[in-house]
Amino acid sequence: MKRVEFLKLLDELLELEPGTLRGNEALDSIPWDSLALIGFLAMADAHFGLVLTAKDVLKCESVADLMKLIGDRISN
């Protein structure tokens, strides 16, 4: 998946206008809450077949960190 598509998925998850996220935002500057966490885990599974844990995601401080979790399944 392309980076820009991933960011759009994340926009959708957080109910932001598509194209809002650039990829460098701190998680505490965007509407990131416990529901977003659950949703991100479900998204990682559904779109990337990745079974992440809440601990993995809680270590993330930025959107870039979230992308690192998905790893090479996102291309630039």
Place this chain on the structure above:
Amino acid sequence: MLNPMAMTGRTILVTGASAGIGRETALLLSQLGGQVILVARDRSRLEETHSLLVGTGHRIESRDLSMLDEIPNWLQQITTETGPISGLVHCAGMQMLIPLRQVTAVQVGTMMNINLTAAIMLARGLRQKGVHALPASIVFVSSVMGIVGATGRSVYSSSKGALIALAKSLALELSKDGLRVNCVAPAFVKTAMLEQMQELTATAQFEAIESAHPLGIGQPRDVANAIAFLLADTGRWITGTTLVVDGGYMAS
């Protein structure tokens, strides 16, 4: 000494017998003198369960319950070999933690198929003449999440609440056939499913869930005891109801 929950001479079919509550229920029923038909998809884990059981005459049926419409015929085939059975327990099921904004119809369908529709087809199968002995008893494993809710649990709660309603109508419809139908509603029980849930939940939130149980997180044996109570003669005059086994979770 009297054992009011003795299951001697009775055969019970247990789905989800490969792990957790299903495995523990199968073990307890064998300890109470019953014979158990162990059902799950994973044959090797069923064999592990089988090796834990006491007594003889138990049976492994490795089966994917997603072949829903075939369940009644399958039950009939089994009982031509085992003889009529005295009940069944539906422990097989799945959980999901998902915000409503991401819920799809396919996910709802998948959850309902295993948690609910399989239960309905199992009951339909057991009802057939020659499949059930008299008296016979059905127990569905519901959940406190079928009675109270939680964020992210809309789909799971729906499926577990449905079982509670199902037990009531089936209890009325099947009483003249000699069948009792009840649910147990556990809160959080130490099983692989709970560990899976723990992985998906922030530590602080999970700790809050744990402390919401005045008696702590439950053990599979706690739920198995309630299931056996409903299956045995101790449940003779109990039908159409849900036995909450929750360590006090719902008291507040």
